[in-house]
Amino acid sequence: MQKDQIIRVIDVEGQQVADLVCFARQNPEEYLSSGRSIDYNEKLFLSKGDFLYSNRSNPMLFISRDPVGKHDFLFAPCSQEMFQMTYSATEPHPNCFDNLADALFPYGIRAFQIPTAFNIFMHVAITVTGRVTVQPPLSKAGDYIDLRTEMDLIVAVSACSAGKCNNFSSTPIRVEIYPIIS
């Protein structure tokens, strides 16, 4: 991606989560940071008008449209180990961590560099004591989010295959790229 483009992430059939990570194209040691984004926005749940920051405190993405308005930035991408621990998987299971690692490998980014993702449409409820529970996404078929690039980026997106996140049915995610229309 170049600076000043729009990434539109579309939930084609509804109630589907998409894990998104990104890296600065000029220096992949600069990457999306949940911890900085929560700090600078002073909130856990980011939506329209919020910036997503890098580990070096630079804006990477700006949420320009967000009709759904509920996403997660707390959970690490699902992984084979997660499926074993949480779902008692005994066979290899498709997972966001491996999907992202495979997509990023040709760009010289290694699996250990994958940070906590921006989990688009993932619906996490919290209590004031800090309990977290995963709920079905609020997104319906055709719902989307628009993210404006604030720098040149390498972006990877995975349609999540975990049960609870996606109301126990994994369906496609579509990604479209637009120039900014002035």
Place this chain on the structure above:
Amino acid sequence: MQKDQIIRVIDVEGQQVADLVCFARQNPEEYLSSGRSIDYNEKLFLSKGDFLYSNRSNPMLFISRDPVGKHDFLFAPCSQEMFQMTYSATEPHPNCFDNLADALFPYGIRAFQIPTAFNIFMHVAITVTGRVTVQPPLSKAGDYIDLRTEMDLIVAVSACSAGKCNNFSSTPIRVEIYPIIS
């Protein structure tokens, strides 16, 4: 650190935050993960009886004693850029990110590898809508937390110098290492 030791982090004068990060001694590409720890514990605020997990889903630390009971695992370590953005700093300011990076450099760990820290004694209040506010720590002089190592680790700790986290007074943190007393 070797497996089965205790790290005791002591707030010497009270109301002082300590940012802690760790890496597997055998493979520093395995590191403390806020995103996995929140997932597996199903809560934001970890305390006695909880495990802290790595990005590869292995337990790294276990909270064996925790009289204070309030810590943060959401915020990235404070950095020079954070002091510029949040406190309008115009001069270099001591910060946890640089402290951790300097301490880890001799172990071959580079600054970009520093994840969201376990922010001991950092008191963050949340609302059900996800607003976060930093409060003065609940720790008094001499309060501590005990963390048991679940694998051989490289551990770094920084006494935080940010204003809001430490009730606007930065004071010493002491770290002691014990064998497990059976």
